[in-house]
Amino acid sequence: MAYQHVLFAADFSDEALKVGERAKDIARRYGARLSMIHVVEDVNISLGGGYELLPVLPELPDETLLRESRAALGELASKLELQDAELWVVDAPSTKEGILGAAQDHGVDLIVVGSHGRHGLALLLGSTANAVLHGAPCDVLAVRI
Numbered sequence: 001m002a003y004q005h006v007l008f009a010a011d012f013s014d015e016a017l018k019v020g021e022r023a024k025d026i027a028r029r030y031g032a033r034l035s036m037i038h039v040v041e042d043v044n045i046s047l048g049g050g051y052e053l054l055p056v057l058p059e060l061p062d063e064t065l066l067r068e069s070r071a072a073l074g075e076l077a078s079k080l081e082l083q084d085a086e087l088w089v090v091d092a093p094s095t096k097e098g099i100l101g102a103a104q105d106h107g108v109d110l111i112v113v114g115s116h117g118r119h120g121l122a123l124l125l126g127s128t129a130n131a132v133l134h135g136a137p138c139d140v141l142a143v144r145i
């Protein structure tokens, strides 16, 4: 089976380039479309004491973070010379949900993540790689870091 749509899950760690190079290489070999995603986790707005009687407020994405993430994803795409890649910055309750939701919505058939990033250095497999692997509707490649 030839992959048709590869999704590179990008954090902005030092290893993102290595993971991205692998995603690019695989997409090229299969003649597949390549998209890049960065998830911004929703921020819980806390008003502090005195507001206990207010209804629970929705969780909101941090606009500054979204803007900075779009710029950073664009920079990463340039470094990887991925002018044709689609760039998605999404806000979601968790990185896992953001990646899996987008994969489902866009018919992705291979998700490429790093085995470890910021959250998972002490683990055999980082927390995002592990979560994505467990819930993915398609193949997952964890690039060894």
Ligand code: AMP
Residues within 6 Å of the ligand: 009, 010, 011, 015, 019, 037, 038, 039, 040, 095, 099, 112, 113, 114, 115, 116, 117, 118, 119, 120, 121, 125, 126, 127, 128, 129
């Ligand atoms: P970690 O869970 O931090 O060990 O990250 C492992 C891998 O998950 C990274 O190498 C990325 O491929 C991916 N990843 C981590 N955080 C994000 C994020 N916010 N958006 C997209 N992908 C991410």
